Amino acid sequence: MIKANKIEKTYSKTAILTPVLNDITLSIQKGEYVAIMGTSGSGKSTLMYILGCLDKPTKGELELDGVDVYGMDDDALSALRNKKIGFVFQQFFLLERTTALDNVLLPLIYANKYPDDALQRGRKVLAQVGLEDRVEYLANELSGGQQQRVAIARALINDPDVIFADEPTGNLDSQSTAEILDILGHLHQEGRTIIIVTHDRTVANHAQRILELKDGRIAEIKNP
Amino acid sequence: MTIGVASVVVMVSMGRGAQKHILDMIHNMGTNLIVVNAGQVTLVGGRERQAAIVTTLRPADVTAIAEHVVSVADAAPETSRSMNVRWESENMKTDIVGVTPAAFRIRKIETKVGRIFNSFENDSAQRVAVIGSVIAETLFHDENPVGHQIRIGLAPFEVVGVMTTKGVDATGVDRDDRILIPLETIMRRLVRTFFIQKIHIQVKNFDKLNSAEAEIRNLLRERHRLGDKPDDFTIQNQATIVETEKEATRTLTILVGSIASISLLVGGIGILAVMLTAFRERRKEIGLRRAVGARRSDIRTQFLLESLIFAGLGGFFGAFFGILFTILASALGGWNIIISWVATFFGFALSAVVGLIFGIYPASKAARLEPIEALRSE
Ligand SMILES: Nc1ncnc2c1ncn2[C@@H]1O[C@H](COP(=O)(O)OP(=O)(O)O)[C@@H](O)[C@H]1O
Ligand SMILES: [Mg+2]
Numbered sequence: 190m191i192k193a194n195k196i197e198k199t200y201s202k203t204a205i206l207t208p209v210l211n212d213i214t215l216s217i218q219k220g221e222y223v224a225i226m227g228t229s230g231s232g233k234s235t236l237m238y239i240l241g242c243l244d245k246p247t248k249g250e251l252e253l254d255g256v257d258v259y260g261m262d263d264d265a266l267s268a269l270r271n272k273k274i275g276f277v278f279q280q281f282f283l284l285e286r287t288t289a290l291d292n293v294l295l296p297l298i299y300a301n302k303y304p305d306d307a308l309q310r311g312r313k314v315l316a317q318v319g320l321e322d323r324v325e326y327l328a329n330e331l332s333g334g335q336q337q338r339v340a341i342a343r344a345l346i347n348d349p350d351v352i353f354a355d356e357p358t359g360n361l362d363s364q365s366t367a368e369i370l371d372i373l374g375h376l377h378q379e380g381r382t383i384i385i386v387t388h389d390r391t392v393a394n395h396a397q398r399i400l401e402l403k404d405g406r407i408a409e410i411k412n413p
Numbered sequence: 414m415t416i417g418v419a420s421v422v423v424m425v426s427m428g429r430g431a432q433k434h435i436l437d438m439i440h441n442m443g444t445n446l447i448v449v450n451a452g453q454v455t456l457v458g459g460r461e462r463q464a465a466i467v468t469t470l471r472p473a474d475v476t477a478i479a480e481h482v483v484s485v486a487d488a489a490p491e492t493s494r495s496m497n498v499r500w501e502s503e504n505m506k507t508d509i510v511g512v513t514p515a516a517f518r519i520r521k522i523e524t525k526v527g528r529i530f531n532s533f534e535n536d537s538a539q540r541v542a543v544i545g546s547v548i549a550e551t552l553f554h555d556e557n558p559v560g561h562q563i564r565i566g567l568a569p570f571e572v573v574g575v576m577t578t579k580g581v582d583a584t585g586v587d588r589d590d591r592i593l594i595p596l597e598t599i600m601r602r603l604v605r606t607f608f609i610q611k612i613h614i615q616v617k618n619f620d621k622l623n624s625a626e627a628e629i630r631n632l633l634r635e636r637h638r639l640g641d642k643p644d645d646f647t648i649q650n651q652a653t654i655v656e657t658e659k660e661a662t663r664t665l666t667i668l669v670g671s672i673a674s675i676s677l678l679v680g681g682i683g684i685l686a687v688m689l690t691a692f693r694e695r696r697k698e699i700g701l702r703r704a705v706g707a708r709r710s711d712i713r714t715q716f717l718l719e720s721l722i723f724a725g726l727g728g729f730f731g732a733f734f735g736i737l738f739t740i741l742a743s744a745l746g747g748w749n750i751i752i753s754w755v756a757t758f759f760g761f762a763l764s765a766v767v768g769l770i771f772g773i774y775p776a777s778k779a780a781r782l783e784p785i786e787a788l789r790s791e
Contacts (some may be wrong), residue, residue, distance in 0.1 A: 264709075
């Protein structure tokens with residue numbers, strides 16, 4: 190599913206050019222639930238953005254679903270993210286004063302063709318995250334946990350191959366954290382590939398596999 | 414933006430109004446005209462002001478002009494006085510204008526009922542009158558005035574005709590609110606004067622207007638023995654009157670035009686500022702949209718559309734206020750303005766163009782933003 194080969198990332202702005210990521214090689218199979226762990230600033234988000242085709246590595250190759258991502262142009266990468274990848278962020282990133290449903294439908298605007306069954310699909314994914322009775326609520330009328338669930342529904346709308354979640358529980362209380370991890374667990378059971386980024390060991394333990402980032406390198410610390 | 418578009422609408426409407434005004438003026442004055450007024454005429458607020466009684470022009474001057482200036486086709490002297498007219502119990506004050514039959518030819522005055530008076534009636538100072546339609550309505554209501562006796566001052570006059578309705582002229586004078594009687598009659602029987610106030614002179618062709626004006630001036634100066642004194646008359650020709658009018662309109666148009674362009678520019682800069690702020694405040698939104706699949710061009714389009722909508726709203730209100738102002742100005746101020754729908758549309762389109770132009774920079778800034786930078790921004 191995802192194959193990264195000798196990926197290196199150096200931010201050109203940093204004065205000392207020590208790479209944030211150094212010689213990262215990893216492979217993730219379809220249907221796996223993987224956690225990427227590491228301390229703050231270790232480069233977890235950087236790695237996730239690269240794997241999610243939001244950023245390009247300084248060096249190295251990335252293969253997604255058998256396709257070499259490296260040679261793709263900007264528009265092709267946008268289309269790829271739209272169709273195959275769902276993102277969930279620590280800060281939810283919902284459009285305020287916009288209903289849960291419209292937030293969920295946002296990725297469809299950027300699809301090749303706006304589907305006729307968009308509304309049904311929107312309601313369906315909202316039901317999947319347990320928000321069937323909050324469809325018409327504005328994003329800013331929802332609690333943090335509910336907002337993150339809307340974000341997960343948004344990630345699901347295009348039926349993606351992979352879901353990337355960057356510290357999805359970082360801004361949530363323990364109750365909401367449990368709910369979100371529960372939903373991610375369900376999605377995994379349905380056969381989706383899930384990659385979660387976290388600094389929290391207990392969160393990481395929900396995954397099948399844990400990779401740890403340290404000094405720009407990666408180490409396998411849990412493998413069933 | 415609003416002011417800019419409003420100005421465009423007003424400007425073009427005004428321009429069209431002025432153009433119509435000038436055409437009207439030429440049409441109603443008659444063509445190839447030179448006007449000589451007794452004494453010095455000053456323009457106050459666009460209207461002629463003449464000292465009340467000026468005794469410089471005589472009928473003999475008219476004869477001399479017709480005889481000695483070759484390019485003159487026709488000359489019509491006139492003198493007028495505001496007086497009371499009465500028919501049965503109705504009674505009103507109006508301008509009594511004494512003219513020769515030439516005036517009807519030169520100034521294209523026609524009757525809708527009855528006839529004009531002839532040279533014989535003029536020469537023998539008959540008491541006949543051709544009345545304006547306002548007079549006909551006020552005094553006679555629905556009755557046909559022709560053949561009835563009215564009283565001007567105390568003297569009885571027979572109404573021989575009613576003039577076709579001409580409306581209010583460029584300077585706000587109602588051309589239907591007057592009575593034409595023979596010049597000899599007004600001079601010998603009503604006012605008892607040897608002097609006339611005005612001469613309308615028609616020149617054979619437009620090119621001769623300026624040379625004829627010069628000849629007439631010299632002739633009158635000689636006849637009045639002015640030596641090195643200033644003119645005791647005012648002479649204007651149609652070419653210069655039209656030119657002056659055009660000049661005034663042009664100045665106004667330039668003024669409104671600069672208001673329009675300045676406010677469009679200010680509006681554009683306003684849009685630039687609003688959109689740059691939007692760009693800064695919505696970096697995360699841009700990042701998110703990119704993450705879920707928006708291409709750079711989608712972001713650019715979104716920002717351009719938003720500036721277009723802003724500008725369009727400004728333009729809409731501008732068009733609205735422009736039309737409102739135009740209507741108010743022509744209703745209250747008596748300005749001669751014609752609403753131009755083309756200008757309204759044009760102003761609207763112009764605001765859209767300004768919106769697009771000033772939207773380009775923020776839009777391309779938004780499109781260039783890297784998604785990870787956008788998502789990481791605080
Ligand atoms: N745009 C950037 N320019 C320069 N340095 C950056 C940029 N983004 C992240 N970094 C640096 O790269 C390192 C890794 O950041 P990040 O991937 O966000 O870590 P994590 O998500 O594990 O906390 C940090 O030291 C951070 O300061
Ligand atoms: Mg991070």
